[in-house]
Structures are given as structure tokens and as C-alpha cells.
Amino acid sequence: MSDKETLISMGFDAERIDWALRATKNAGLQPAMDHILAHNDEPVPTAEELAEELGEEANIPDVGEAKSIKCSECGKTFRSQATASFHAEKSGHTDFEESTEEIKPLTAEEKAAKLIELKEKLAAKRAAQSKEDEKAARANEALRRKAGQDSGRIKEEMQAKELEREAARKRQEKIADQKARAAVKAQIEADKRERAAKAAAEKAARDGKPPPEAVAAPPKPAAMAAGKSSEAPETRLQIRLHVGGAPLVKTFPSTSTLVDVAEFVSSENLAYSVDTVRFATTFPRKTFAPEDMRKSLKDNGLTPSAVLMASL
Incomplete structure (x- = not known):
């Protein structure tokens, strides 16, 4: 079997293999293996580059009957420049000289032993690399799983918090609706009593009788709660549109102004303009003037909830 086949x-x-055999001038199996190992991480030169490289080596002046290259630092001898360079890279030695000592070629048994040794080294190197790759793969998989678990946990926590906020908001809106309905009902009753008293006074005047004594009206729930409701940090508004459609419902900070409400209405319905929209309440009946638009919902007496009519 030829060196190349081996x-x-x-x-x-x-x-x-072709590069090594040409570079070592077919000096044998050992120099070729040494050359391959020494230049394993280098790209294979093209035919032109190799010819140029060999031509440079051929132009080196003959310094005598050199049979080998010797390391002056450790005394080892090498058959070729390639094996000496490999030794220099591995040992860090830099002092080499030509030697007339001829290195005997390897016997068949030595070649076989070298082949076995080389195969064992290659197998050990591949096994070590395989272990490193497996270790890195396990580490990457652990990181991926941990990242997935953390992401899932964070997502669940965010969903739970969002559900809690939504439930709290709905409870507040329900309480605000109840208070608003109670206030509207009380206002209606007060208006009825006021109209009845006014009608009775007019009838007495027509009949020439003294006006009936005014009956003290019970305190209005809205007035009783005014001290507390006016301090509510949020105001829930139901906004009925002049152009029709479902009413808009939104909770604003009590420090928001009617301009903020106008911007919200304009963003929800393009028929309304922030500059021209006007608001009014039914109970009590009031139309907010342009100077009221800059006042807060609290200052306009709309807390903690109110129903607004929006006109173009």
C-alpha cells in the first residue's frame, strides 16, 4: 500500500495528503503525517501557490549535506522543515540548526505503531470534542427551558393582576352607578316637591288664600353625600351623543378637565370636534360654558359620577 493510500x-x-507529499518531496509516511498535523488548520494552497512555495524552498542555497534539522534547545532531530515547525509551535522552541545526522526510516512495525498511536489520538480528540458539544447542548437546553418557565410564570402573573384590576374597576363602576341613580332619583323627587309647592302657592294666590306652609323637604341624598363624593379620586362619566349611537362610558381622574373629556369624545366619534363640542347635564339641568371647559370634573360638580349630553 502506498503512503497516499495509507x-x-x-x-x-x-x-x-497531496500537499504533504509534495511539500515533503515524498520523503515517507512519517514526514507526510507530520506535515498534515502541523498544517491541519491552514487552508490547502492552490497548485500555483504550492509551486511558488516549493520554488522558494528550492532557491535556498545549499549549506552542505544536511540530513536533518536539530532543535538546539532539546536535542531532538527532525526529518523535514514541516516537522521542525510543528515542534516549534508545540514547544515554543526557537533555536534550530541543520544536522548531518540521518534519521533512519521507520520500520514496518514502527509505522504500524505510529498509525495506531495517531488513530488513538484522533479518536481521543473526537471523543473529547463530542463530550464538550454534549455538555454545551445540555447547558443551552437548560437555559432554554428556564427562560420558557420564567416567561410563562411572568405571563400568568400579569394575567392574574389584570383580572384583579378589571374586577376592582367593575366594582367601582357598579358602586358609582348606584350612587348616580340614587342621586338622580332624589333630585327628581325634590323637583316634584318643588313643582307641587309652587302650584299650591299659585292656586292659593288665585283663590285669595294665604300660601300653604312650606313642608320641609328631606335632605337630598346627593347633598348629604356631597362632602364625601366630591373627594372621589375618579369620576365615571356616561356621555350621550347628540348624533345618536351607544353612550360612551369612561372613568377619568377627578382632576381631569372637560377639555380632556372632549378629546376623548372626539377620538371615539369623528363627528365631534374638541373646539366645538359642548356638554350639559339633565339633573340638575346645566349647560357648561366655555370657561367651565378648563375646570376640573371635581370643580364642575361631576364627581363621583355623572351623565353628560354632548352636542356638536
């Missing part, structure tokens, strides 16, 4: 059977690339 190296191919060991698993080396054919191009690197």
Missing part, C-alpha cells in the same frame, strides 16, 4: 485509509483529506 493516509487516505486513516481518514485524511486527499488534497492535504
Whole structure:
């Protein structure tokens, strides 16, 4: 079996084998293996580059009958420049000289032993690399799983908090609706009593009788609660549109102004303009003037809830 066939059977690339055999001038199996190992991480030169490289080596002046290269620092001898360079890279030695000592070629038994040794080294290197790759893969998988678990936990916590906020908001809106309905009902009753008293006074005047004594009206629930409701931090508004459609419902900070409410209405219905929209209440009946638009909902007496009529 030729040196090239032997190296191919060991698993080396054919191009690197040709490079090694040409670079070592077919000096034998050992120099070729040394060259392959020394230049394993280098790209294979093209035919022109290799010819130029060999031509440079051929132009080196003959300094005598050099048979080998010797490391002056450790005393080892090498058959070729390639093996000496490999030794320099591994050991860090830099002092080399030509030697007339001839290195005997390897016997068949030595070649076989070298092949076995090289195969064992290659197998050990591949096994070590495989372990490193497996270790890195396990670490990456652990990180991926942990990231997925953390992401799922954070998502669940955010959903739970959002549900809690939504439930609290609905409870507040329900309480505000109850208070608003009670206030409207009380206002209606007060208006009825006021109209009845006015009608009775007019009838007495027509009949020439003294006006009936005014009956003290019970305190209005809205007035009784005014001290507390006016301090509510939020105001829930139901806004009925002049152009029709479902009423708009939104909770604003009590410090918001009617301009903020106008911007909200304009964003929900393009028929309304922030500059021209006007608001009014039914109970008590009131139309808010332009100077009221800059006042807060609290200052306009709309807390904690109110129904507004929006006109163009």
C-alpha cells in the first residue's frame, strides 16, 4: 500500500495528503503525517501557490549535506522543515540548526505503531470534542427551558393582576352607578316637591288664600353625600351623543378637565370636534360654558359620577 493510500485509509483529506507529499518531496509516511498535523488548520494552497512555495524552498542555497534539522534547545532531530515547525509551535522552541545526522526510516512495525498511536489520538480528540458539544447542548437546553418557565410564570402573573384590576374597576363602576341613580332619583323627587309647592302657592294666590306652609323637604341624598363624593379620586362619566349611537362610558381622574373629556369624545366619534363640542347635564339641568371647559370634573360638580349630553 502506498503512503497516499495509507493516509487516505486513516481518514485524511486527499488534497492535504497531496500537499504533504509534495511539500515533503515524498520523503515517507512519517514526514507526510507530520506535515498534515502541523498544517491541519491552514487552508490547502492552490497548485500555483504550492509551486511558488516549493520554488522558494528550492532557491535556498545549499549549506552542505544536511540530513536533518536539530532543535538546539532539546536535542531532538527532525526529518523535514514541516516537522521542525510543528515542534516549534508545540514547544515554543526557537533555536534550530541543520544536522548531518540521518534519521533512519521507520520500520514496518514502527509505522504500524505510529498509525495506531495517531488513530488513538484522533479518536481521543473526537471523543473529547463530542463530550464538550454534549455538555454545551445540555447547558443551552437548560437555559432554554428556564427562560420558557420564567416567561410563562411572568405571563400568568400579569394575567392574574389584570383580572384583579378589571374586577376592582367593575366594582367601582357598579358602586358609582348606584350612587348616580340614587342621586338622580332624589333630585327628581325634590323637583316634584318643588313643582307641587309652587302650584299650591299659585292656586292659593288665585283663590285669595294665604300660601300653604312650606313642608320641609328631606335632605337630598346627593347633598348629604356631597362632602364625601366630591373627594372621589375618579369620576365615571356616561356621555350621550347628540348624533345618536351607544353612550360612551369612561372613568377619568377627578382632576381631569372637560377639555380632556372632549378629546376623548372626539377620538371615539369623528363627528365631534374638541373646539366645538359642548356638554350639559339633565339633573340638575346645566349647560357648561366655555370657561367651565378648563375646570376640573371635581370643580364642575361631576364627581363621583355623572351623565353628560354632548352636542356638536
